[in-house]
Amino acid sequence: YEIRFEARDYDMPTILKYLRGASSNILPVALAYALSRKKYAFSILLVFVIFLSFSTNGMKSTLFKMIICIFLFLLYKVDFKKYLGIAFLSLAVLSLLEWIALGTNVLSTVIVRRVLMIPQVLDSFYYDFTLNNGPLYYGGYHGEDVSFAIGAQYWSNGEIRANNGFFSDFYINIGFIGCIIYPLLYVIFFKYCEAAFGKSNRQIVMFVAIIVIYTLMGSSFTTSLLTHGLFLLLVTMYVTPWENNKEQ
Numbered sequence: 001y002e003i004r005f006e007a008r009d010y011d012m013p014t015i016l017k018y019l020r021g022a023s024s025n026i027l028p029v030a031l032a033y034a035l036s037r038k039k040y041a042f043s044i045l046l047v048f049v050i051f052l053s054f055s056t057n058g059m060k061s062t063l064f065k066m067i068i069c070i071f072l073f074l075l076y077k078v079d080f081k082k083y084l085g086i087a088f089l090s091l092a093v094l095s096l097l098e099w100i101a102l103g104t105n106v107l108s109t110v111i112v113r114r115v116l117m118i119p120q121v122l123d124s125f126y127y128d129f130t131l132n133n134g135p136l137y138y139g140g141y142h143g144e145d146v147s148f149a150i151g152a153q154y155w156s157n158g159e160i161r162a163n164n165g166f167f168s169d170f171y172i173n174i175g176f177i178g179c180i181i182y183p184l185l186y187v188i189f190f191k192y193c194e195a196a197f198g199k200s201n202r203q204i205v206m207f208v209a210i211i212v213i214y215t216l217m218g219s220s221f222t223t224s225l226l227t228h229g230l231f232l233l234l235v236t237m238y239v240t241p242w243e244n245n246k247e248q
Contacts, residue, residue, distance in 0.1 A: 022229025023053055025211050026236055028065040032204050033240065035073045061218075065211060072207050119164055119217055125154045126168035135175040146172060169220040185221065196234040208237060 027050050034043040047066065054062040095108035129150060133141065141149040151160030170178025193212065197205045211233070215224045225231045 019229075019232075020053075021227045022232040024062045024065065025215065025229045025233045027053065028069045028211065029204065029208055029233065029236065031066065032069045032073065032207050035069070036201065036203060061214070065214075068210060069207055072203060115217075119166075122150070122162055122164035123167050125150050125162065126164060126172045129153065130172050130175065135171075136173055138173050163219045163223075165216045165219050165221070165224065173220075182221065189221075192234060196238040200237060200240070208233070 027046060031043055031046045031050070034040075034046060050062060050066045091107060091111055095105070095112050098107050099105055129146075130136075136146060140146060145161070147161045147163045148158055150162040152158035155162065170182035174181065193209075197208065200208075212230060215228050215230055219228055
């Protein structure tokens with residue numbers, strides 16, 4: 001967290017900030033591509049670069065995406081998606097067993113709590129904040145990022161960036177009308193995803209889909225596209241020559 005707070009004050013050109021954000025998504029995809037092509041020396045180099053990236057931004061998601069990439073490479077089969085529900089249910093059961101047997105809550109904190117509970121709690125905070133302060137129309141709250149205002153008001157810590165996506169994003173910015181506009185934007189976005197994924201194999205599509213959903217869950221739509229690099233990620237997917245790597 002010290003590295004993360006320090007990274008907020010880095011003085012660098014805006015274009016480099018966007019590229020740094022995009023790299024946290026593009027590098028794991030490059031790793032997935034290298035592993036699928038059995039370029040193991042290049043894969044080791046990419047792992048090293050990802051660790052370097054983590055050392056400069058302190059974001060756990062940087063390492064999380066790399067771990068998911070390697071996990072899918074080792075375990076993925078053509079019918080892998082059939083077992084996703086069982087896998088998530090197993091994680092929840094393992095979280096309970098960890099707490100009963102060891103008295104610790106690492107799995108529940110990192111996975112179950114963060115993925116299933118925190119976004120819903122933040123949705124309620126954003127909804128309550130909007131009722132009291134009105135839609136912000138992308139203007140921030142008194143000149144500051146609304147995520148810091150949420151952290152200060154509901155968790156009594158103004159240094160917490162309480163980012164959230166989907167419902168929180170459209171409601172805090174344009175209120176009820178966002179319930180109509182944003183779903184249309186997401187339809188267009190996912191159609192673009194479909195076009196970008198068309199040539200790649202299923203293993204890499206599965207991995208990139210996880211990155212896209214994970215990013216959208218934890219950040220606003222525009223921030224996900226630009227700051228977190230989803231737009232550049234999809235451009236990379238579209239222009240990469242996948243033809244010789246496509247599953248039959």
